[in-house]
Amino acid sequence: MFGAVVRDALGVARGVGTRPPAGGRLPRPVIEIVERDDGLITGVMAAGYLAEPDQWPAHDRRALDLVHGRVLDVGVGAGRAALALQERGVPVTGLDISPGAIAVCRARGVRELAHASVEEHAAAGQRYDTFLLLGNNLGLLEGRERAPGFLDALARMASPGARVIAQGTDPYGTTDPVQVGYHKRNREHGRFGGQLRLRLRYRELATDWFDYLVCSVDELSELLSGTGWELSALDDTDAPYYLATLEHRNGRRV
Numbered sequence: 438m439f440g441a442v443v444r445d446a447l448g449v450a451r452g453v454g455t456r457p458p459a460g461g462r463l464p465r466p467v468i469e470i471v472e473r474d475d476g477l478i479t480g481v482m483a484a485g486y487l488a489e490p491d492q493w494p495a496h497d498r499r500a501l502d503l504v505h506g507r508v509l510d511v512g513v514g515a516g517r518a519a520l521a522l523q524e525r526g527v528p529v530t531g532l533d534i535s536p537g538a539i540a541v542c543r544a545r546g547v548r549e550l551a552h553a554s555v556e557e558h559a560a561a562g563q564r565y566d567t568f569l570l571l572g573n574n575l576g577l578l579e580g581r582e583r584a585p586g587f588l589d590a591l592a593r594m595a596s597p598g599a600r601v602i603a604q605g606t607d608p609y610g611t612t613d614p615v616q617v618g619y620h621k622r623n624r625e626h627g628r629f630g631g632q633l634r635l636r637l638r639y640r641e642l643a644t645d646w647f648d649y650l651v652c653s654v655d656e657l658s659e660l661l662s663g664t665g666w667e668l669s670a671l672d673d674t675d676a677p678y679y680l681a682t683l684e685h686r687n688g689r690r691v
C-alpha cells in the first residue's frame with residue numbers, strides 16, 4: 438500500500454511511470470488516506486516523502502546534524518533522509534517492511550537497503566551508530582506492548598555509543614473536541630491518549646489496522662523505563678514536534 442503511494446508520487450514527480458488517473462492532462466496529487474478507528478479521515482500529500490531537505494521542516498534538517506557513524510534509517514519510506522545523508526558521505530542503510538518503498542528508494546539511488554523488520558535485521562548481525570526515525574516514526578513504538586521489543590531489536594544492533602534520533606509529536610496541546618475526545622476514550626481503554634489505531638488507504642488498496650504512537654515526552658520516558666535506552670537530549674524548538682535523542686546505558690563510550 439505505502440509502496441504504491443510512493444511509486445505513484447515518484448511517477449508524478451518525474452512525469453513518467455504509474456500515476457493516479459488524471460482525467461485530463463493535469464497531474465493529480467498523490468494522497469495517502471489515513472483512516473482512524475473513530476472514523477476520522479485525513480490525508481497526507483505523498484510528495485512530502487520525496488521532498489528535498491530545503492523543503493523539510495527545520496527539525497528534520499537538524500536531525501541530520503545529530504547523526505554519527507553508520508546510520509540505519511528505520512522506516513526509510515521513499516528515502517529522502519537516506520539520500521541526503523548519502524550526499525553528505527554518511528554511510529546509511531535504509532530499512533523498511535514495505536517492498537514498494539524499498540523499490541522506490543532503489544530507483545531514487547539509495548545504495549544500501551534492507552527489506553526487513555527491525556527484529557529480522559537485528560538477526561542479520563549488522564551494527565549501527567545511529568538509528569534515525571524521521572517522519573513521526575517514533576510512532577513505530579506503537580504502545581506499551583510493542584515498544585520493548587522494538588527497542589530491544591535496536592539495542593541488539595547498537596555499536597558502543599549508539600544513539601536513536603527519533604522525531605515525535607506531542608498530541609496534547611490541541612483543544613479540538615474530536616482529538617480531545619479520542620485521547621480520553623483511548624485512556625479509558627488503557628491506551629496512551631495518542632495511541633492511534635489506523636489503516637492507510639490508497640485507490641483500491643488498504644492496510645490492516647495497526648497502532649501508531651503519537652506521544653508526549655513524559656510518555657516516551659515511561660516507555661523507555663527498563664529498556665536500557667535513556668533520553669539524553671531533547672530538541673523541542675518546533676513544539677509540538679520534537680527530536681528525542683536516546684542512548685543506551687550499556688553502550689556508552691568510556
Ligand SMILES: C[S@@+](CC[C@H](N)C(=O)[O-])C[C@H]1O[C@@H](n2cnc3c(N)ncnc32)[C@H](O)[C@@H]1O
Nearest residue numbers: 439486512513514533534535538554555571572
Ligand atoms: C510515515 S512513513 C516515514 C518515511 C520516512 N522516514 C520519511 O520521513 O519520509 C513510515 C515508513 O515506515 C515504514 N514502516 C512501517 N512500519 C514499519 C516497521 N515495523 N518496520 C520498518 N518500517 C516500517 C513504512 O513502510 C513507511 O515507509
